[in-house]
Amino acid sequence: MSYKNIFIFTNGYTGCKVLQKLKQLRQTPFIATSEQTNLRKKSSGDILSFSNDFQIYEINGECYSKAKDILPNADLIICIDWKKDYFENDKASCPVYYMQPSLLPKYRGYGAVSEQFIRGVVYSGVTIYEYNGVIDGGDIIYQQEIKVENYFKVSDLMDRQAELTAEFIASLYKGEKYSRKKQQEEYAFYLPKIRKNSKKIDFNADALSVYNFIRAYTFPFSGAVFYFKGEEYKIMDASIESWSGIEGRPGEIVTINDYGIVAACGEGSILIKEVEYNGQIVKSLMMNIYEGEILI
DSSP states (O other): OOOSOEEEEEOHHHHHHHHHHHHHTTOOOEEEEEOTTTSOOOTTOOGGGGTTTSOEEEEOSSOGGGTGGGSOOOSEEEEESOOTTTTSSSOOSSOEEEEESSOTTSSBSSOHHHHHHHTTOSEEEEEEEEOOSSTTOSOEEEEEEEEOOTTOOHHHHHHHHHHHHHHHHHHHHTTOOOOOBOOOGGGOOBOOOOOGGGGBOOTTSBHHHHHHHHHHTOTTSOOEEEEETTEEEEEEEEEEEESSSOOSSTTBEEEEETTEEEEEOSBSEEEEEEEEETTEEEEGGGSOOOTTOBOO
């Protein structure tokens, strides 16, 4: 069947990227986003900036029962970067799909994008599934694989996931049909909630592991953390300087070159190019740091 009244429930960076693509495709579903009092204010994306292009409703982002009365009827609801148990206590009158930024049944839960970078996943993807009361456990409606290139940052993967999601939504308007399939529960696992301290870099790991950890928290996330002289810094851009070899103590600055500062890892080293300090993103060369000093 083709859908005429599709409702997108979304927030943040991925939601904005989906709307950008839908605008290009000349598709205008209804949009719901969290009320500004509930929405964590981020520089990563403001759904309300698309108010001239889409009909947008600001709703309670905690539970559907507090929002449904102000929304028009829909044939289908699609949730993107949205609270996963939103419909737990009050079911919608139409089917509800969720987008998960992974190849389900693997990487269920929140934080899937970062976790895949940390684990060095080469093939990620996007999955659209029908909500059935089990978080990320419903029948798969659409799934597409994405290769995670070595140069990818978080935003590169999220941009591609958003693009594919928008194309899927556009195809529904055209009447394209998808055959659903059950998830293979034997391959499923859920992710623990990411906490602030879990973003701390461990320079004792090898260079590839440190690099993957750093890029797991690049924009639109807040950045992987290290400390220097008691001050907190977040790495916003880095690359592998050397893959192997013992160059110094883990975290030791072994070289400063035209591109940034080079820190030793348990094996190999990384080049730190940009950091955030006190809310400002600066070149690492702007840090008052010298060879032999230690990042922790």
